[in-house]
Amino acid sequence: MTAAEALEEVRLRDAVELEWLGTTTEGRPTFAEAELLDRQGVPSCHVWRVPDGEVPPHLSATQALRRWQAGACAMCNARPERLLVDHCHRTGLVRGLLCTSCNTAEGLQSAPSFVAYRERPPAVMLGVKEMYGSPWGEEIGPSGASPEERIQRNAAHVDAAEALFQGVTDRFRTGAA
Known part of the structure; x- marks a missing residue:
């Protein structure tokens, strides 16, 4: 061109x-x-x-x-x-x-x-x-993963992060170490 x-x-x-x-x-x-x-x-x-x-x-x-x-x-x-x-x-x-x-x-x-x-x-x-x-x-995400696999993996990561964050915030609320 x-x-x-x-x-x-x-x-x-x-x-x-x-x-x-x-x-x-x-x-x-x-x-x-x-x-x-x-x-x-x-x-x-x-x-x-x-x-x-x-x-x-x-x-x-x-x-x-x-x-x-x-x-x-x-x-x-x-x-x-x-x-x-x-x-x-x-x-x-x-x-x-x-x-x-x-x-x-x-x-x-x-x-x-x-x-x-x-x-x-x-x-x-x-x-x-x-x-x-x-x-x-x-x-x-990993190459070759289908859109459904990426969505499931992302959801699992978010769920894990939310669970971790919830544990941290619960400890702050209760004053536990």
């Missing part, structure tokens, strides 16, 4: 993405409005317009989330320098992009807005599925 052909391919993909996104990123709530939504148990992304049609085939799930979220945290609508890829520790599936504060809180919170986010994350809203991977582009 020549440089001119590659440049034309990029222009075509950009046009497809712009058509898919349309005006979905316009009119989103401000950070202050997102705080009010949170108090009502609504994550910010639940009031965003979802693009019509299928995600362009050249985009991975994470790329589609990055385009649609346009730099905004799915929970609080903040626009930090970078967003973290949030994923379900039981299934290993990517859920959406969160700021550092919301990503940390998501693992510790049972507030209604976080419950709603987990039930209908941005990936579900867009109809995309992707296993969470390492920073080096590898899927987490």
Whole structure:
């Protein structure tokens, strides 16, 4: 492929993405409005317009989330320098992009807005599925494992971690050494 052909391919993909996104990123709530939504148990992304049609085939799930979220945290609508890829520790599936504060809180919170986010994350809203991977582009888990095996393994690890954490917190509550 020549440089001119590659440049034309990029222009075509950009046009497809712009058509898919349309005006979905316009009119989103401000950070202050997102705080009010949170108090009502609504994550910010639940009031965003979802693009019509299928995600362009050249985009991975994470790329589609990055385009649609346009730099905004799915929970609080903040626009930090970078967003973290949030994923379900039981299934290993990517859920959406969160700021550092919301990503940390998501693992510790049972507030209604976080419950709603987990039930209908941005990936579900867009109809995309992707296993969470390492920073080096590898899927987490042994190679050759089926999706069902990865989900079972991830669930077992989460269950073990929760049991360990519960034991630690119980000792703090009772004062046992």
